[in-house]
Amino acid sequence: MSFLTFASLSPRHARRAFLGRSGAMLSATAVALLAGREALAKGTTATEADARILNTALGAELEAIAAYQVGAESGLLQKPVLDLAVTFQGHHKQHADVLAKTVAKLGGKPVAAKAKYAFPVETLKTQADVLRFAATLEKGAVSAYLGAVPLFGDRDLAKAAASILGDEAMHWAILRNALGEAPVPDAFVS
């Protein structure tokens, strides 16, 4: 599907198409990471520091999965927003799975999900509250990956992290759009 075809769809169909396409994009993310891992197996430029960065990202991804679970179970999200949240949670699960495998491949010990996370559930009273909370996390994730990309010794890992960054940025934009805010507020992210 070309961009022009996508742009001509009604919002409802465009959202469906977006969801379908995002699965393919995440597959590409996984492939990129796995490609990095193959490069590592052949003789790597990756370092212990790279594994540490990935493990921190894994911790944040696991927390994001838990946060979306809180949102999904809150009873505050109505379809189709609920479907969107579950889809985004699925992306974070895919990120976490690949990150964990890569950390292990690098000789590190992947962090595990916490038994319990602290979330500001007392402030989540409406669907918009949940969306705003998720948007805050996604925006932070964009910044976190942006801050991690330049640090990788292995450029394949930097590329893979940038691929995840792109996915998080799309989540953030869609959540902002669902809140009635400008989906892409600036030309640059920081």
Added chain:
Amino acid sequence: MTGALLLAALAASAAAAPADVATGEAVYARCQACHALAYDRTGPRHCGLIGRRAGSVPGYAYSEAMKKSKIVWSAATLDRFLANPTAAVPGTTMGYAGVADAKERAALIAYLADANASAACRR
């Protein structure tokens, strides 16, 4: 020593202009994949940061590097750390390139100092 740190924290807070704090709050949005003011997440909480010894929040699993850093967080030590965390504390789990802009760092530090008096941190 504690009194001096408290005074330093108060001075940092008192010196912060509202505009700096507002700018700092916007910069803080970059931290919110991992941090919150009032509770530990992937990173430790920030309430009470100024004057606190690095690696000392009870129950938070710090890197050995951070625990051994002997840093006490002040405007100056935060400025140095936030400019390039992995260079300031090699081995830190904060895999983040840092806040390169000195004015943004100053605003962020002003926000963190100011936030300590916020409702979230008083709870």
